[in-house]
Amino acid sequence: MTPEVSQVSAAPLPAADDMATPLARHRRTLRLALGTTVGFTTAEMLDWELSFLIPVFLVQLLAPPGHAPGLQQGVTIVLVLGLATGAAATLSTLLVDMPPLFAIVLGLVLFLTFVLQRSGRSPALGTLILVTFGVVPVVAVQAPELVPDIAFYLVRSGAVAVLWQWLLHALLPDPEAATPRVPAPGGAATPPGGVVRTALADTAVLLPVLLVAMTLAIPAALVIILTVTAILTQHNIAGGRRVALGLLLGNLLGGITAMVAYQLLSAVPTLAFLTALLLLVSLVYARLIAGAASLAPLFVTGLVTFVIVFGMAVAPFLDEPGATLAIRVRNLAIACVYAFGALSLIGPPGRQRVVDEVGGVRRG
Secondary structure (H helix, E strand, O other): OHHHHHHHHHOHHHHHHHOOOHHHHHHHHHHHHHHHHHHHHHHHHOOOOOOOHHHHHHHHHHOOOOOOOOHHHHHHHHHHHHHHHHHHHHHHHHHOOOHHHHHHHHHHHHHHHHHHHHHOOOHHHHHHHHHHHHHHHHHHHHOHHHHHHHHHHHHHHHHHHHHHHHHHHHHOOOOHHHOOOOOOOOOOOOOHHHHHHHHHHHHHHHHHHHHHHHHHOOOOHHHHHHHHHHHHHHOOHHHHHHHHHHHHHHHHHHHHHHHHHHHHHHHOOOHHHHHHHHHHHHHHHHHHHHHOHHHHHHHHHHHHHHHHHHHHHHOOOOOOOOOOHHHHHHHHHHHHHHHHHHHHHHHHHHHHHHHHHOOOOOOO
């Protein structure tokens, strides 16, 4: 029955959220809002390229309830991200003139990364690696001379995001009783037998996007790539069409918010107003994330989408002169519709397999 099926993907998050005290939710809200605001504005003050990557990474690190990673775990995340980025830069440079082999290698890397992300062993690290292997190959095609720079920007953003995560957890720690271990973003933890099938489905959704972006060299392609990646990292394949539609709405909400915020910033283009605007928007989203339980992935996706679209409007990167905010939002809509269609097609069979494996009700 479909009501029972939908409960499979939505049940764990409310249970984790129910364990959190109001104080824990309040501090989680503040960490998310301050992380998004301070991460973005400090990067802008330092005139860093891809300044929006720091808050994008921070949202992924801060959104799940729980403690910050320990020193060893944090250092490991940065080191692995650095190795992955170096590998992405090397492979992209060597294979950019061999499209068939490049596509095969890229597909294999995406599959292994989705296995890491979906298995729950290190979902945050998996997300960072997905962003790396989504961005670097496109840069290798559109602007090969920028590959070393983009690799440096990615590693720097990941390292700074981890540092901000430690600092924010130190300033706003959770009460000890309110730090449950929760599943990876996207809903219920996938059973071991379903991890490979889920990773294959995720790869089948993301890989064509990367290949099209590299082949056609479309303007503002990073918006499409990062948007689809954000949807997949929050989406549980067991949720099917209903969850896909929710994340589609979350992306559109983030895009609309970014358009409004950018128009306001254009009227008052000052650092103080930028900070206040980011704080206001991120507080709204962070409050929804901390208190929305099963709807948290929708609002996490909305906040990530807002940061991406708004950040690329404030500080464009790899955009042609015609890649205006309207084109970015159009590409966002294309990415959302594509992801919704793809996830809707592969969702129902994936949902049935997961339900069967956890002892759910079979149809028919």
